[in-house]
Amino acid sequence: MPLADILAEFSAEEQADIRAHADDLIQESRTLAQFRRAVGMTQAELAQALDTSQAYVARLERNPSAAMQVSTIARIASALGGEARIVVSLPGKPDATFDIPASGARKKSVRPKKTPGATA
Numbered sequence: 001m002p003l004a005d006i007l008a009e010f011s012a013e014e015q016a017d018i019r020a021h022a023d024d025l026i027q028e029s030r031t032l033a034q035f036r037r038a039v040g041m042t043q044a045e046l047a048q049a050l051d052t053s054q055a056y057v058a059r060l061e062r063n064p065s066a067a068m069q070v071s072t073i074a075r076i077a078s079a080l081g082g083e084a085r086i087v088v089s090l091p092g093k094p095d096a097t098f099d100i101p102a103s104g105a106r107k108k109s110v111r112p113k114k115t116p117g118a119t120a
Contacts, residue, residue: 032076033061039080049079071103078102 007015036046036057043061047054060068060076074084084100 031061032064035080035082036061041080046076046079050075070100074100074102 007018010018036043041049043057044054047057050057070084070086077084079102084102086098086100088096088098
C-alpha cells in the first residue's frame with residue numbers, strides 16, 4: 001500500500017503531525033559522516049580544518065558521544081560551512097534557539113626550543 005494511501009486515512013491535522021515527526025526523525029538520523037560527505041569533504045580535509053587528526057574525525061564518526069562538547073560540535077559545523085544551534089523546547093512555550101559560535105581552530109601550544117648553553 002503506498003504511503004499516500006496510508007496518510008489519506010488520517011485527518012489533515014494528523015497528517016501534519018506525522019510529517020513534522022518524520023522531519024524530526026530525519027534530522028536526528030543525520031550523522032557527522034553524512035554531513036561531511038554532503039559538503040564533499042574527506043575525513044582528512046575536515047581534520048585539517050579542525051586542526052586535529054584524521055583518526056579523531058574517524059572516531060567521532062564511528063562513535064559520536066552524547067558527551068561531546070558543544071564547542072566541538074560548533075567547530076565541526078563551522079568547518080563544514082554551517083553553524084550550530086541549540087533549541088530548547090518546553091511544553092506549552094515557544095522554542096528558544098541559541099546560536100553557538102565556533103571558537104575557531106584549536107590552538108596548539110608552541111614552546112620555544114631550548115638552545116644548549118643558552119640562558120633566559
